[in-house]
Amino acid sequence: MAEAFRAALAAAARETQDVLRERLAAHDLPVAQAMEHAVTGGKGLRGFLVLEGARLHDVAREAARLPAAGIEALHAYSLVHDDLPAMDDDDLRRGQPTVHVAWDEATAILAGDALQSLAFELCADPLVGSHRADLCLALARAGGIAGMVGGQARDIMAETSETPLDLARITELQQGKTGALIRWSAEAGAVMAGADAGPLGRYAQALGLAFQIADDILDVEGDAAKMGKAARKDAAAGKATFVSLLGLDAAKARAAELVEAACDALSPYGAAAGTLRETARFVIARES
């Protein structure tokens, strides 16, 4: 079962990467190659959530794969900019040199910028259907100052702040930094169908928090080789995380509780949501 799930996740990642590669193939510029590098090799979790949510709402795969590729482009842009020397200054991502290392900083800035544009281009495509504007609006909010960028800004502020973060503030930070895009991804299929996104939204909220706690656990327990990026960065930076605040065992217990809550939120979909339940379990079981 877990094997079948991993295969489905990998197949979806290939599918969204193919959409992105096809869009970039027309452009014979180093920045286009840098964009392709940036969207290659990820788990494709966000795109997978879009595809699964769309399946539950009978949205055609040809339509759903565009926002699925779009959210992967948006996520990739955030990583490219996050890895820049002025930000996290990371040399390694998904086991490969980061964009500013493989090319240069100017190319990394521009590649990130164009990946964000590409995300909106894919979501606004007429093939996405009559709710494409709502999808764009939700993506702009999830990615902007009230969502992901706001979370990143709070994260940077926390690093230089005298007062360490408490659990409430770290949860708020997570809801922006990683939660907003995960929620958009899970809700996208319902939005495309013009249906109630409530159950998928509640699923995503629990999933996003579980995902961040699992990330903090990985930072402590993870294997840098398997993760394809540096480990123990947070502890080295003396950063408050769910693990440093709760302790390792309580953090694991909290993540498991959240996965159960995520699965419960899917009850209106019955057995059809089995893959999304597996996704939630995968999120805390993953090694990278």
Place this chain on the structure above:
Amino acid sequence: MAEAFRAALAAAARETQDVLRERLAAHDLPVAQAMEHAVTGGKGLRGFLVLEGARLHDVAREAARLPAAGIEALHAYSLVHDDLPAMDDDDLRRGQPTVHVAWDEATAILAGDALQSLAFELCADPLVGSHRADLCLALARAGGIAGMVGGQARDIMAETSETPLDLARITELQQGKTGALIRWSAEAGAVMAGADAGPLGRYAQALGLAFQIADDILDVEGDAAKMGKAARKDAAAGKATFVSLLGLDAAKARAAELVEAACDALSPYGAAAGTLRETARFVIARES
């Protein structure tokens, strides 16, 4: 007449800045203040083009001011990232310290990123009307690898290339770097109304090229104090420009021809397009 035009341009700039300030006021973060700094003090030419094109197509001002503010946010993001040390490394913009000087590089990267998101948030607003998705799609293309970012990338490549640019290549570069957003701005009103954007598109194509030639002339003849940014940067960098390729007099003659062509393209609108004709004349007469 020129005085009335300048007053109308300044009033439109205040209007779009007010929209942006209102959107940012809810966010008590340094990055939000940096975003506000970045959208303050510009001429607001792109937003003005949106408002004027919308007026010609009887689009309500409350609807038109959102994409007008959106394109100013997108333009501001491109300037913030363009000014970064890894790009043009400029300390001064619109007579004020650039964002990475007044704050820091990380804040400038994030502020630019969130300004791009904000641009799409404004264009996708339900108040924009039933063509808001088309507006988002056109903006994503104009801002992305096939438009502005592609032009910026070509510009960077040209700086390090052995072969100097010829007139055809420099025109192609301009059509991406500054032309795409100007064209989107001029066409936006027609797009919002679901009308033929052909005449406004032809106007914008001539206008955009005239604008770039005027920029190259300003770089040679301009007063850094009036421009609020450094002058003679291109000559110092040994960069091929319309002035270096055509000579100063022929460049001025070409810009004047283009302004006439821009005005001619507006003939279907008759006298109603008087302000857009003045805009075209302003573009080559401006001192900053």
